[in-house]
Amino acid sequence: MSKIHQPMIGYAQALQCLLAQVRSLPGEHCALVEAPGRVLAADIRSPIALPSFDHAAMDGYALCAREPLAAGSEHVVHGSQAAGEPRKADAISACEIMTGACLPDGFDAVVAIERTELLDTHPDGSPARIRLLDPLVAGYNVRHTGADAAQGSTVLTAGTRIEAAHIMLLAALGVAQVEVVRRARIAVVCTGMELQADPSQPLADGHIYNSNGPYLVAALTTAGAQVLSCETVDDTASTFAAALQRAVSAGVDLVISTGAVSMGRYDFVPDTLHRFNAQLLFHKVAIRPGKPLLCARLAEGPLILALPGTPMAVAVGFRFFVVPALRAMMGQGAEAPLRAVLDTPQQPKAGMRHFLRATLHQGAEGQLHASVSSQQQPFRMRPFAGADSWVVLTEDAGDCAAGKRVEIVSLEPCAALGIRPSP
Incomplete structure (x- = not known):
């Protein structure tokens, strides 16, 4: 040097x-339960379709509606399909079905139980015949295979910091471990x-x-x-x-x-x-x-x-x-710039970039506002502990009057901006 x-x-x-x-x-493998906060080293492709089968979006009756079914039409109910049960074979007219259950073979629509009239029951009390209160078309109240993620599709990209929402998705896909950046x-x-x-x-x-x-x-x-x-x-x-x-x-x-x-x-x-x-x-x-x-x-x-x-x-x-x-x-890009309305006028020294501790609030008009602490001396830690963001004034910012839009950065990385109620 x-x-x-x-x-x-x-x-x-x-x-x-x-x-x-x-x-x-470099990358390394990590169990999914240990992945929160880590950064993906490689894209993740869905190993299965999500959902992996057509299923009912609500409790009701599965029917075949390739030809639209009219309001007032009556249908005989045979059997039931509960969530977690193997898919049933073709039913004759209608099948009682529970939320999340596989759609039985030959059916393509579900009518909500509250949109039917029960006309008759079997000796065991299960529904035997229903009447539709509304028209029904194919696909109604059905969650189709792959509607959330097609098999083989990219669901997360390299550089993503793994949060709880990502864990939910990956767990649903049966992903047990991920490749993360060391x-x-x-x-x-x-x-x-x-x-x-x-x-x-x-x-x-x-x-x-x-x-x-x-x-x-x-x-x-x-x-x-x-x-x-x-x-x-x-x-x-x-x-x-x-x-x-x-x-x-x-x-x-x-x-x-x-x-x-x-x-x-x-x-x-x-x-x-x-x-x-x-x-x-x-x-x-x-x-x-x-x-x-x-x-x-x-x-x-x-x-x-x-x-x-x-x-x-x-x-x-x-x-x-x-x-x-x-x-x-870790293979992550630059942070996206954010801006807020400056509430406290500033007179930064020309030629220097200033980093000022500030607090944020959302104004009545819906815009984000930044209020810079009056105590910016670099030895003061208490204002730092009470701040939630940095205001960044560039070298050519000039005198900054209240109302000017300025760049803001979260106080700490990986932290949401703390937005206070409007004063």
Whole structure:
């Protein structure tokens, strides 16, 4: 890694540079019950038709209506077909049928029981003759074979994050295991002699509890990654280098560090990476917060994202650099852009992309509105905990008056936007 001064670059250029270095992760097989939250590595084709047989959509009577049946027509009822029973042979005129039951051979329509008049019963009390109250045509109240999914059709595509709804579909198709993308392996290294990693102990004088490490572990896990280690080291290059070597030896795909990445006397990360012969991709991005962010790649090794240590710089680095990299590793495209009406005017600095914590609500007119917190200082964590989204103001946004439509991003990946009631 060259020690030559690197010029500050824009967010779009930095992200493009990062994603160009991302390597796709391999696939592995996973039991369906363990699949929620995983990402499909390959398309899934339906192994069967769904439904796999023609069946009744409701309780009633199965009839043959190839020729439409008139209201008032009378029909003799023979036998019944319950859900789960083998398909019955042809009946003579009509057959009592239950919801979900196979349509008996020779029948093509079902009349709901409440749309018939019972005229006679068998000695055991079962219906013997009915009269139709409405006309009946073929296909009525019948769920046809393959109507939901044809056999061999693609039902889910590679890159899909598996949710509960997908589990319902795959279980109905008899899919017992799926091919998913291996989880990204991540190492987190937090630097700073002031950091106290053990929250169960009283704070030493001049120390603070490490919040960046627990945040990144939680955020990465929610995003579907596997955190192999989370270390807290002091402000010396040797302890950072040792932690970095352990991460490399563990075979991680990405190392995320916090702190020691700016220009101060204790900001040793760039020089340490130089000694590791890392390729510097960029150092300093025109963003707020998080400008000193650094990205590098070790030869034959993992990507490295070195984030400033301020809490909101870490949050921005995770959401707007780490998350896109993870999505690329898992074969997912970029997140779809969303927009909202800005309720709080902003005067962003020209040439910088601003990431602002905000809350959302739906206005009386039905549009989504974003209210930016007045406390945007990067050390403040409480407004972050109370927010539900990021407002993104581009480098050329200019003065943003209330009413302007702006880009918004969910606070965390894989999370729905939290929309509050209209105030």
